[in-house]
Amino acid sequence: MPMFLLLSGIAALLLLAILAVVFSGSRFATRLVYGAGLLLSLELLVVGGLHLLCDAPPLALSLPLGLPWIGAHFRLDALSAFFVVIVNLGAAAACLYGLGYGQHAEEPSRVRPFVPAFIAGMNLVLLTADAFTFLLSWEFMSLVSWALVVVEHRDPRTVRAGYTYALMASLGTFALLLAFGLLAGPNGSYGFAAMRAAQVSPSVGALVLGLVVIGAGSKAGLVPLHVWLPEAHPAAPSHVSALMSGVMTKVAVYAVIRIVFDLLGTPHWWWGIVLLVLGGASALMGVLYALFESDQKRVLAYSSIENIGFIFVALGLALAFRADGFQAAAALALTAALFHAFNHAILKELQFFGAGAVQHATGTRDMERLGGLIHRMPVTAFCILIGCVGIAALPPLNAFASEWLIFQAILLSPSLPQWGLKLLVPAVGALLALAVTLAAACFVRFFGMSFLGRPRSEAASCAEETDGFSLAAMLLLAGLAVVGGLLPGVVIDALGPISTSLVGRHMPVQASLPWLSIVPIAASRSSYNGLLVFIFIAASSGIVASAIHVFASRRIRRAPIWDCGYADTNPALQYSASSFSEPIRRVFGPILFLARTEVEMPPVGSVAPAKFKVHLEDLIWQRLYVPVTGIVMTIADRLNVFQFLTIRRYLSLVFLALVSLLLVLALWS
């Protein structure tokens, strides 16, 4: 029954996409599409959530679709159900936001059909249980999201973003195709059940791991495969950016967990190293890129890369623990990864919604042209503040709880026997600690530049608060971020069945603990209680505020800005976003970005303005992508002669190809 409900919900979403095309001229099209999308994703959310919470056994279903002799296999287990919850929670919020935001889109008919199709595609990926259907849904998801990226196709930057995305997505799917090919083995069984039962040799397993990291890692935005992400995610309309950054990256995480933890069989200890190194690099590089960026949505996209890094580090730890037989620790690390994926989905959607509201209100995403929006858009500002505190991993909000679990998992890793891991894990821990605190700096900058201070442009000074639907979506997600932080035990308990099925154990049951604390391994080792911390903070601020109001003067006098006696009247003289990150740029820039500054002072007596330029180089692009594209272009140029041959030469080429293929076949056997 749940399976039927889920698949019919997905079918209804696809139907809705067609209806959106049919009714694209209607006045009610926006309401119809997003309203129906909201209801359908709520339905999927409830079904998936109930399956997860009731700890129901896996359900399977095969339909006579797709390839005629294979059919399409679907399966709903705890892992799929959890990601169904993430996807549809995000989709429901995005549809609610779209009800308002979609009204003021310039060309809504370019967006509307693709949103339900995108949601359906992501859901399909989670439910498929054979390689063919999986790849088909994966490619469908990529293609539809590509269509959403290039909505504003007249902007050359969008075209470039779409091109990069299409290339990287094809590369990713190609890698996944090869990975499944290896997993299928000589018998050619494409069902996940058969892959799970078969054992692959260690070398094939390593190859599959590498291909999955390329295939799913590029979709998730793992450094160095991230280059398309900060271009493509911001180019889409904001509710779609939210879906891509908050939810689609999680579908990629799902693919990694499904293949590496579920289908690939017994892991080898060094597989963890691959994920740990890439995750640590993503966490640090993502946040540094974000710190030097002034476009709001690009900052958020880079911050997604950072958080994906955290998730992959936790997955790498889980893999290493599982390979060495530390089941309890593996359960902790895996739960931390899944919990962080959930938290990040909520927070990133919230922030993209806020960026969309700001963009609609002011017409810009450039933080250097914003400021003072806390007065003009108070509710949006409050929601984004919660999002910023959350994503900076500060207690008592939700991301702190999950990152705390990751640190607890790192503290368990000295028991790992291998020297490589013993030396690597503390270094990755230091990278994560650095990334957490840099993220705090990044989001102080993000919030401070956009919402605090004085307006830096005309548009920012006359912004208006956004519409009710958008506010409702933001308030909902902000509320979830708070609840998730205060009651993390509920989520952790819901994740129990997943870690039981994947690593054989689950974390201690949290619901039975007094005071709703969370305890990763044992109470004597560590515990954290977000609810109590929140109550303490609330109570002590209450005490101080009331004491101050009883004993202190209650008068307030409004006056001009003090600023040490020299109040600069020009808002342009405020600290800017790039000056805010200057100290951090001086620390990390010269090594990681070859940062240099150029100061051009006019000669004495001249009235020309002085100039100050900062050059940052994206080393990953320069050293990795530029050579590769160069090689591809050179080869393409060389092969270009084949386009202009005579028919005789083509025929002889065909003949040669045939002969060599036959030769290979003859030598093979």
Added chain:
Amino acid sequence: MELIRDLVVQGAQMLLVVLLAPLVTGVVRKLKSRLLRRQGPSVLQPYRDLLRLIRKDVVLADNASWLFRSAPYLIFSTTWVAAALVPTFATGLMFSWSADLIAIVALLGSARFFLALAGMDVGTSFGGIGSSREMMIAALAEPVMIMIVFVLALLAGSTQLSTIAAYMVSPAVGLRVTLGMAFVSLLMVGIAETGRIPVDNPATHLELTMVHEAMVLEYSGRHLAVLELAGSLKLLLYLSLIACLFLPWGLTLPDASAWMYGIGLAAYIAKILTGCGALALFETAIAKMRVFRIPTFLGAALMLGLLGTLLLFVSRGF
């Protein structure tokens, strides 16, 4: 009965840190003045300053938002909660399990987050410079704290501060090279986090060298009083943390008799006064460094912490 005793100990500790905090600032100032052969203000001067400040009107910039007005209370309360979770004279605090050492570090991070935002609220260049530098210092100092937590947690097998303190007072500790590294880096990071010389100068009003003072420049009256108290509280918190981790002698263990609490309290006061003396001596002896030398200073602390953690990953024997 036990519940009541635990509650009393926890409550006494919360009150104690708030009441003691201004005194610590006063003592440090007095000692520094005496070391410079000046008379110096009375050690009670910070209390008088606070009383004077809360009686004054608040002068608020025209464009200050609700965040600016509520931030002082948030900053104070998060610092206070963090300080209340650090054992001062007794371990086994009633609520110590609600937040471990990582959470205490993160709570201080929350306080700093709001302080940096408050510095940017009015939109002045001084506020921005202060916030920007504070976040740079924090971005390097907080990882050091995490590394120190790692060292302690790997040794004591727990991130709970009470458990770590109980372990440090037990004979199982011994003399360890990793603890030495953690101690030195904790001293360095403590100086940076509390804004003391050579990282920041709490007495300066010279624009280009301010960090903390630049962020609170626009505050006045009761808001400033709350922020000043929060600042003193943070200094006391770091002194207590160093005392309970590295000078744990005299710390009252759970289920001790009443007079043991007296001894614990006396030992605590003595430790804090020693800490104040050492801080004053250090601050008098050293010059403030340029802002862009700070990364090197904190980088050294980070390397020490990381080295300690690495050694412990390799073997628990270090």
